[in-house]
Amino acid sequence: MRLLIATDAWHPQVNGVVRSLEQMVRAGEAQGVEPIFLTPQDFRSVPMPGYTEIRLSFVTRAGLIRAFDGHAPTHVHIATEGPIGYAARRACLARGRPFTTSYHTRFPEYLAARAPVPKRWSYAWLRRFHAAASGTMVSTASLKRELTARGFANLMTWTRGVDTELFRPQVSDALAGIPGPIFLFVGRVAVEKNISAFLGLDLPGTKVVVGDGPDRARLQGLHPEARFLGIKTGEELARIYAAADVFVFPSLTDTFGIVLLEALACGLPVAAFPVTGPLDVLSGTGAGVLDDDLRAAALAALEIPRERCREEALRHSWAESARQFYRNIEMAHAVGLMRAAQRNRQPTRIVELG
Template sequence: MKILIATDTYPQQLNGVSRVLDKTYRELKKRGHEVRILSADDCTAFPWPGYQEVKIAVFPGRRVARIVDDFSPDAIHIMTEGPVGWAVRGYCKQRGLRFTTSWLSRLSEYVSIRYKIPVSWLHNLLLRFHQSAAQTMVTTDGMASEAKIMGITRVCYWRRGVELEKFRPVQTTIFEDLPRPIMLNVGRVAIEKSLDRFLSIDLPGTKVIVGDGPQLNALKRKFPAAVYLGVREGEKLTECYSGADVFVFPSLTDTFGLVNLEALACGLPVAAYPVTGPKDIIGNAPVGVLHEDLKVAIKRALLLNGEDCIAHARTFTWDVATEDFISSLVPARMEQPAAVEF
């Protein structure tokens, strides 16, 4: 197939959505599909205030129309609800084309937290956006339930995988000079990640933050005892996971949390709140502890077995995730019924 995927975050930002799309793109190409990523990079764009590495497309409608016309896709998927996503949605509705969407983040909550916009207004926009789609892809049972409560009725699954060839236990001395246990967090350093909940916990050992983002300097000033390593990729990131003792995921709003899978694949147990995302990844497996008191979750997770974590992570494969995506796509153009002669 010729598949067009529209996104507002790829490839400028190091986040879960972009990493999922990058891996899916490569898996689709391996299967022989022709894929066109339509992003803010294809349009006139400016940096998002407070997120300088993220570009926001400005009036992308005409440019989007030319790109889609030239590519003439068999299937269209809109991955994000930003200006590019809305422009592609508008294009499809004007031309009577069918498309799918994905609901992969709580964008309405994030915008509400940062800009003090009533979340109910944003939920209404999201409902309008996704209800126009033939199907909306979600990652977990928890998100499927939330989507239906919001009023998004045509829901299907696009599960997640982990790159087991990349994320696996390795020998490392990266944290050998730091007091144990090493409590690690990896991801965007932003207010919606609730990192202050983690960093304010009084426990012996060392808290390590891997990542960058708009809240980084504020956290450094408020919690100077923590270790801030900035962005780590490739083998350096794998060493961080492998060298730590517990992975702490304090977010209350993430819809999945791909970093949890990466940690588990490296043999690192997870401590998190019992919310959508961690609940769906961990379930009843002895690979993490979910508790309303994050301090309790950390202390209990430190007792878990790394081999169980690795085995659990291996049940999440990109083959399955990519097949989910392909099977959930719909033909952009409905086949016209053959004329019947009388």
């Protein structure tokens, strides 16, 4: 498989989309998959106002068609609904090429948090965008049910994993000198992450925020008692997880939350609202507490044995995630080719389209 992945989310962004795609590349190369990326690094782009790590690319359908011709992919996956993803979608439709998409981000909720745009308008646009795909991948069963109820079709499950060698229980002094218990948040510091719900809790000890984003300066000014450490990755991030006492995940809009698995892999119990993502990862596991009262959840999570968290994390591998991802692409690609053949009144023999 020579797979072209079109994504508007790429370095220097640090988020679940980028991490998931990086893991798919590592796993795919071992399976003989040749990945080809089209990212903002391949086009002229400008930073998004107020969110400079996100680049908005200037890309046309003609430019994408030239890229297709130059790379000659056998399969196409569109990871995001931004300028690159939209241009790739148009190029595939112009050439009659089947493609898959993935639904990573609740843009309707994100947009509604920043501007007076009704969510039904945004969902209508997203439904149209993904309807052209042979298959749309979603991360959890609850998200699949939700999108089905909103009229999305051809949904396929693609779960996420965690690197349990990097993220592991260990004795760590990464947060030495910070009064405990330590309640930790890791992620993009932006309004849609609902971090203010965490920082406003009356909790003992100290709240620690790892990450950066457009809302950091405001939140840091409002909550000088909290510790803001900026972006941390790799071993440094793993040591911070291992040194904390509870991971607090206040988001109401994430579709999964890879940080949940990273925390669990380090033996760190989780407190979260009972919403999509935490419900799918934590419900019934005993590795976290879900409650509409986030303070109560955070305090109760202090009692969870760390070894229970690690046990749950070991059930989620990137290898299984990659198997789902590439199996979905193969299945959807075959279905797309058969549909194209039927539309063109050609024999249903599966062939590659140029």
